[in-house]
Amino acid sequence: xxxxxxxxxxxxxxxxxxxxxxxxxxxxxxxxxxxxxxxxxxxxxxxxxxxxxxxxxxxxxxxxxxxxxxxxxxxxxxxxxxxxxxxxxxxxxxxxxxxxxxxxxxxxxxxxxxxxxxxxxxxxxxxxxxxxxxxxxxxxxxxxxxxxxx
Amino acid sequence: xxxxxxxxxxxxxxxxxxxxxxxxxxxxxxxxxxxxxxxxxxxxxxxxxxxxxxxxxxxxxxxxxxxxxxxxxxxxxxxxxxxxxxxxxxxxxxxxxxxxxxxxxxxxxxxxxxxxxxxxxxxxxxxxxxxxxxxxxxxxxxxxxxxxxxxxxxxxxxxxxxxxxxxxxxxxxxxxxxxxxxxxxxxxxxxxxxxxxxxxxxxxxxxxxxxxxxxxxxxxxxxxxxxxxxxxxxxxxxxxxxxxxxxxxxxxxxxxxxxxxxxxxxxxxxxxxxxxxxxxxxxxxxxxxxxxxxxxxxxxxxxxxxxxxxxxxxxxxxxxxxxxxxxxxxxxxxxxxxxxxxxxxxxxxxxxxxxxxxxxxxxxxxxxxxxxxxxxxxxxxxxxxxxxxxxxxxxxxxxx
Numbered sequence: 228x229x230x231x232x233x234x235x236x237x238x239x240x241x242x243x244x245x246x247x248x249x250x251x252x253x254x255x256x257x258x259x260x261x262x263x264x265x266x267x268x269x270x271x272x273x274x275x276x277x278x279x280x281x282x283x284x285x286x287x288x289x290x291x292x293x294x295x296x297x298x299x300x301x302x303x304x305x306x307x308x309x310x311x312x313x314x315x316x317x318x319x320x321x322x323x324x325x326x327x328x329x330x331x332x333x334x335x336x337x338x339x340x341x342x343x344x345x346x347x348x349x350x351x352x353x354x355x356x357x358x359x360x361x362x363x364x365x366x367x368x369x370x371x372x373x374x375x376x377x
Numbered sequence: 378x379x380x381x382x383x384x385x386x387x388x389x390x391x392x393x394x395x396x397x398x399x400x401x402x403x404x405x406x407x408x409x410x411x412x413x414x415x416x417x418x419x420x421x422x423x424x425x426x427x428x429x430x431x432x433x434x435x436x437x438x439x440x441x442x443x444x445x446x447x448x449x450x451x452x453x454x455x456x457x458x459x460x461x462x463x464x465x466x467x468x469x470x471x472x473x474x475x476x477x478x479x480x481x482x483x484x485x486x487x488x489x490x491x492x493x494x495x496x497x498x499x500x501x502x503x504x505x506x507x508x509x510x511x512x513x514x515x516x517x518x519x520x521x522x523x524x525x526x527x528x529x530x531x532x533x534x535x536x537x538x539x540x541x542x543x544x545x546x547x548x549x550x551x552x553x554x555x556x557x558x559x560x561x562x563x564x565x566x567x568x569x570x571x572x573x574x575x576x577x578x579x580x581x582x583x584x585x586x587x588x589x590x591x592x593x594x595x596x597x598x599x600x601x602x603x604x605x606x607x608x609x610x611x612x613x614x615x616x617x618x619x620x621x622x623x624x625x626x627x628x629x630x631x632x633x634x635x636x637x638x639x640x641x642x643x644x645x646x647x648x649x650x651x652x653x654x655x656x657x658x659x660x661x662x663x664x665x666x667x668x669x670x671x672x673x674x675x676x677x678x679x680x681x682x683x684x685x686x687x688x689x690x691x692x693x694x695x696x697x698x699x700x701x702x703x704x705x706x707x708x709x710x711x712x713x714x715x716x717x718x719x720x721x722x723x724x725x726x727x728x729x730x731x732x733x734x735x736x737x738x739x740x741x742x743x744x745x746x747x748x749x750x751x752x753x754x755x756x757x758x759x760x761x762x763x764x765x766x767x768x769x770x771x772x773x774x775x776x777x
Contacts (some may be wrong), residue, residue, distance in 0.1 A: 243398075243749060249494070253385050263502070265502050265503055265505070267397070267400045267402075267502075267503040267505075268398070268399065268400075268401075268662050268663055269396050270505075270544075270659050270662075271658065271659060271661065271662055271742070271760075271762075272742050273546070273574075275738045275739070275741065275742070276738060277572075278570075278740070279569065279570060280569045280570075281569060281571065281572040282568045282569050282570065282572060282636060283548075283571050283572035283573055284572070285572055290735065294735055295738065295740065296735075297742075297743065299546065300546045300573055300574075301542075301543070301546050302520070302542045302543070302546070302548070302571045309480065309482065309485055309519065309520075310515060310520060310542075310549065311482055311484040311485050311517070311518075311519070312484050312518055312535060312550045313484075313515050314516065314632075315556065316531075317644070318551065318553060318556055318557060318644075319535070319538075319644060319645055320538075320549070320551065321530070321553075321554075321555055321556050322554050322555060322628070323480075323484075323485070323555075324480075325479075325480030325481075325482070325485075326480045327480065328480070330490065330521075331490050331491060331494075331523075332521060332522065333494070333521075333522040333523070335505070339745065340731065340733075341735065352556045358568065358569075359568075359569050362574070369747050372616065375642070
């Protein structure tokens, strides 16, 4: 009880915490380059349960038992193809292939006490291959270590 | 090139709806504006805010947002526009090194994203979306959490489209890849169900993701493309704003469907109802919580029988969308849940808080949100989605 009271007291002056992960990518793969905890609100979770095989890109936060605690669907941030503006006002966007894909992207996740790792899921990068998403990479939230899916 | 080519003037909070820790923070960053042109940047930012407030649900949810302007003066005006991509070959010494022709694509306008992020972090680490506005009239831009745009006509709508992707996870609803008439291999989508909320391969009104928004009289699918070798040329056969299943989306002429004929995610029109709902869901946690004492004078607390956790017998469901057709939005409504509701919440909340036992997956976000509120000393106001999730859980598990 005292412990909880202490936490409540402390909480009155503190905002929710969010972990911000910054990744870089190039032709050699994906690398976590920064992990930072910030006093801010993370975007809410999308539906945790994935019904059947889905296409697209999302990330999931898992606990030690691999229970999904948080899931967010986002556009594929690894840009082998990019959406660019066209000159046609009726079709304002078009897609083009990037010569040497490289860049960075940012993921926000809420601070969850039992969170162990974050998994990135992606359909094959080539836009024409609309195959179901599979694990692309996983990052430990406890040790900052990343390991490739075998 | 880079930081030697200019200087930071400072950060200005242009739209102030509260502490940065509590709101979704959009930062517009000046690039390629000389010191004497920063007045134009301020005008550009104001134009963005005006446009933002034109497109629902942002006018309704404006209190969820803070908007900032980071004034950066560059030595030169504009951006590099290399001749290798058909540009004039001009170069500009600018702070974030903006350039067209990235990856060999003329319209792909990029900046040094790491430098942008590090610079914004110095002033506002709580940013949620950064938009770098490049002072150049050649049409171009790029997406992501750190998006880039030129400031020529319609740039503000394009920035909203990019925010639709990066901040709200929305898919493109247009039905072409390179362009109608020049697509190869985009006749028919043959993949599985897309994860995004605003596109689908399902045309069954009983199971489609946005089925609750479809009127019983709307045909399903609402349109079909008679010739999948090309984009569907037909005009909208339904009144504007009709929600259904319109064939052609996600870069394919056939086999994948969008919710409305037009949308910001298709052709820079108003956001469709499904996209609006998704944006509202994302922004809900950033809205100010209504003071329950002001709204509910009869408010009282009931200790119930779980020693540590105090739950109001009257629950305030904040920002509940009472009318699913999106005609009316209330800021909050008071409900008196059943005893079974309290018992369900009590069970999982107390197990989570005292024994660290995770609730069932379908109500885990709701229970964890409530636990967060409690730990932070806030009244436990349920968000609309959480309230509905708990009700659905009870219904599914026949808890009465």
